[in-house]
Amino acid sequence: MHYDLVVIGGGPGGYVAAIYAAKKGAKVGLVEKGDLGGTCLNRGCIPTKALSHGASVYQSLKNAGDFGVAVENVRVDWHGLQKKKAAVIATLRRGVENLLKANGVSVFRGRAEVEGERSVRVVYQEGEQVLTANSLILATGSKPAVIPFPGNDLPGVITSEEALSLDDIPGSMLIVGGGVIGVEMASIYGSLGTDVTVVEMLPRILPRADEEISAELKKILERNGTKIFTESSVESVERESGRLKVSVRTPGGIRSISVDKVLMAVGRRPVTDAFENLGIRLESGWVAVDERMRTNLENVYAVGDITGKFQLAHVASHQGIVAAANAIGEDRVMDYKAVPSCIFTDPEVAYVGLTEREAREIHGDGIKIGRFPFIASGRALTLGESRGFVKIIADSRWKEILGVHIVGPGATELIAEAALAVKLECTAEELADTIHAHPTLSETIMEASFDLLGIPIHKM
Numbered sequence: 001m002h003y004d005l006v007v008i009g010g011g012p013g014g015y016v017a018a019i020y021a022a023k024k025g026a027k028v029g030l031v032e033k034g035d036l037g038g039t040c041l042n043r044g045c046i047p048t049k050a051l052s053h054g055a056s057v058y059q060s061l062k063n064a065g066d067f068g069v070a071v072e073n074v075r076v077d078w079h080g081l082q083k084k085k086a087a088v089i090a091t092l093r094r095g096v097e098n099l100l101k102a103n104g105v106s107v108f109r110g111r112a113e114v115e116g117e118r119s120v121r122v123v124y125q126e127g128e129q130v131l132t133a134n135s136l137i138l139a140t141g142s143k144p145a146v147i148p149f150p151g152n153d154l155p156g157v158i159t160s161e162e163a164l165s166l167d168d169i170p171g172s173m174l175i176v177g178g179g180v181i182g183v184e185m186a187s188i189y190g191s192l193g194t195d196v197t198v199v200e201m202l203p204r205i206l207p208r209a210d211e212e213i214s215a216e217l218k219k220i221l222e223r224n225g226t227k228i229f230t231e232s233s234v235e236s237v238e239r240e241s242g243r244l245k246v247s248v249r250t251p252g253g254i255r256s257i258s259v260d261k262v263l264m265a266v267g268r269r270p271v272t273d274a275f276e277n278l279g280i281r282l283e284s285g286w287v288a289v290d291e292r293m294r295t296n297l298e299n300v301y302a303v304g305d306i307t308g309k310f311q312l313a314h315v316a317s318h319q320g321i322v323a324a325a326n327a328i329g330e331d332r333v334m335d336y337k338a339v340p341s342c343i344f345t346d347p348e349v350a351y352v353g354l355t356e357r358e359a360r361e362i363h364g365d366g367i368k369i370g371r372f373p374f375i376a377s378g379r380a381l382t383l384g385e386s387r388g389f390v391k392i393i394a395d396s397r398w399k400e401i402l403g404v405h406i407v408g409p410g411a412t413e414l415i416a417e418a419a420l421a422v423k424l425e426c427t428a429e430e431l432a433d434t435i436h437a438h439p440t441l442s443e444t445i446m447e448a449s450f451d452l453l454g455i456p457i458h459k460m
Helices: 014-023 038-043 045-062 078-102 180-191 211-223 313-327 356-363 378-382 411-423 428-433 443-452
Strands: 002-008 028-031 106-108 111-116 119-123 128-138 142-144 157-159 172-176 195-199 227-229 233-240 243-250 253-259 261-264 268-270 300-302 341-343 348-353 367-373 389-395 401-408
Touching: 002 014, 002 313, 014 028, 014 078, 014 313, 028 128, 038 045, 038 078, 045 078, 045 180, 078 106, 111 128, 128 313, 172 180, 172 243, 172 253, 180 195, 180 211, 180 341, 195 253, 211 227, 211 348, 211 356, 211 389, 211 401, 243 261, 300 313, 341 411, 348 411, 356 367, 356 389, 356 401, 367 443, 389 428, 389 443, 401 411, 401 443, 411 443, 428 443
Parallel strands: 002 028, 002 128, 028 106, 128 300, 157 261, 172 195, 172 261, 195 227
Antiparallel strands: 111 119, 119 128, 142 268, 233 243, 243 253, 341 348, 348 401, 367 389, 389 401
């Protein structure tokens, strides 16, 4: 069976690529061995956010008295929350299936074995078939990385995927890794009552975020009871009296910590077995692609986590559109200048563009910075929020927005305006001169812009 394009993988990179090409009139096939929607929908972004919202609702009810609402005997129904999570996943998965069907994409539910630049064997439980295509898009995703310390295979030592479907809320948990996955899990389980410890090898949590942002989140997490060890590493895990005894090397020496669960959140690694014999060029294990998402093979493209660019669903989807466009004869290139990152902790974190350190490496002292705290936001206070701030970085000459960094309520929604500002090379004057509705959280972007310009309005 011949197609204009065959996509391997039905995650946010693969299914978006398939739909885009189909809408442009191409005959498209998609091969998926598991559930449509990939890691994001089934074992990542979506279930994590369902749990984080449940944790947020729980905390809101516990603090309802601050708003004159009497609520007694608040408790978490973990199994009810898991049921809600599963319902959301099922709804979205059906949505992806319906979208593919509505756009005429042929879906093959089997394991792909790429045999050549234009040939894919699909292996089913019973039987197999060969698909041919003018072009292929590889979108096979990634899986959790595992650190090889002694005891990493003991019962109770889990990955982020298993952490989303535990039978019960653990009394205590040690999280190995203080990156995005680690701090999100720390926030979720900490909010639900788990005694959480985070162990991070680097000098700070969220090492890719602006230093002020990661420092602020660390302070907030610790204030809420999370214990954080930086410049530290797990040496071993062993069973002791039905629990897990974790040996942690810290700057102050070896510490022994006893917990119910150990969660490894140390990143992800690419899944490449479907095309391991194809001759695809890899760089440090990741598939090498050019700005058009083309691999070293003329008719083969790659998108998503396997490219090692950004392990973000929205980046994978945009890469999928670029790859599909080029595969069917258009000419598009990827632009990573304005990639927003969103971290669903409590409070949320979001950022886009350059950090202060990155901006100084490029512009030296030729930058200006504006900040605005949420404690000075009327809307934040009406929501019962006062934590965090907005930070805007611009160049000194033109005041062009180079980066925006937010920790605070609604950060993951506010970052869309900032991403557009970076994409369009907006200036601080233009942001300040744009009328923002009152009272809204979005005013904090405007206020930080005024502060950058040296004329703060609602800030001392």
